[in-house]
Amino acid sequence: METQTVVLLxxxxxxxxxxxxxxxxxxxxxxxYNEKAQCLEAVNGRCLIRVPVEKSEDFPTLSGTFQPATDSxxxxxxxKKALAGMPNGGSLPILKHVALSGSDDERVxxxxxxxxxxxxxxxxxxxxxxxNTEQVIPTATPTFSISISAVELQIIANYFAxxxxxxxxxxxxxxxxxxxxxxxxxxxxxxxxxxxVMPMRMS
Numbered sequence: 708m709e710t711q712t713v714v715l716l717x718x719x720x721x722x723x724x725x726x727x728x729x730x731x732x733x734x735x736x737x738x739x740y741n742e743k744a745q746c747l748e749a750v751n752g753r754c755l756i757r758v759p760v761e762k763s764e765d766f767p768t769l770s771g772t773f774q775p776a777t778d779s780x781x782x783x784x785x786x787k788k789a790l791a792g793m794p795n796g797g798s799l800p801i802l803k804h805v806a807l808s809g810s811d812d813e814r815v816x817x818x819x820x821x822x823x824x825x826x827x828x829x830x831x832x833x834x835x836x837x838x839n840t841e842q843v844i845p846t847a848t849p850t851f852s853i854s855i856s857a858v859e860l861q862i863i864a865n866y867f868a869x870x871x872x873x874x875x876x877x878x879x880x881x882x883x884x885x886x887x888x889x890x891x892x893x894x895x896x897x898x899x900x901x902x903x904v905m906p907m908r909m910s
Contacts, residue, residue: 713766713806714740714776716747717814720805721790723783725749725756734835738786740807740815741840748840757839766806767820769827774809780837781815785830789817792826823860834884853881853888859904867900868891 720738725733726749738749746757789805802820810816810829818827867877872893880889887905894900 709773710764711766711768711773711808712762712764713808715761715763715766715771715801716805716807717791717803718790718793720747720758720760721787722747722749722756722758723787725751725754726783727751732743734780734833734837736784737833737837738778739837740776740779740781744841746881750838750840756765757840757845760807763801765801766804766818767802767822767825767849769806769808769816769818770825774811776807776809776815779807779809779815780833780835781817782830782833785828786817789819789828792819792828794819794821855888855904862904863890863904870894870900 708796720878722738722793726804727855729736729752732752735750735752738747740760741757744757745762746759748755748757750756756785779796793805799822802822804819806820808818814829814831816829818825843900863877871877872895875893877890880891881904882889889903891899891901891903
């Protein structure tokens with residue numbers, strides 16, 4: 708029997724919020740399986756995210772003619788439909804994934820399996836060239852880095868998204884000692900809200 712090596716996608720691969728919603732930028736209204744970098748990526752023109760993928764031979768054998776996954780630009784709607792079809796629970800962690808494989812030169816296949824039923828979403832690949840993300844990822848050694856809890860960032864972002872002025876960004880200020888990060892943003896009322904995130908982890 709032919710070995711079927713599939714790309715495994717989990718809940719952490721739902722990066723669709725990072726994709727563009729600009730109708731004039733059709734190619735990046737998508738998620739991209741970057742075969743060379745072995746990751747799934749999305750970009751909206753200003754913000755790029757990459758999440759590594761794993762390959763496995765342990766996923767249940769796919770029905771029909773098997774083709775390995777190749778570099779693909781995948782539309783958002785069928786991608787989200789496939790992720791929504793992941794089985795809940797189950798004793799085998801391998802089944803809590805979507806198996807990404809090829810279908811033909813124009814299509815990509817995303818399959819879930821709960822050992823009783825196999826369900827596949829087949830999507831037509833978006834034609835075009837995805838941006839060369841390697842060109843925008845900095846390669847120089849950083850001067851310093853600061854780690855902020857994702858939970859704290861979400862609290863700040865949610866507040867200013869709800870009460871802030873859409874024309875202004877949140878401003879983060881880093882002091883010389885880097886023990887705390889100040890943030891501020893303009894509110895719809897015209898007032899300015901300020902705060903501090905502390906303590907910080909530095910590296």
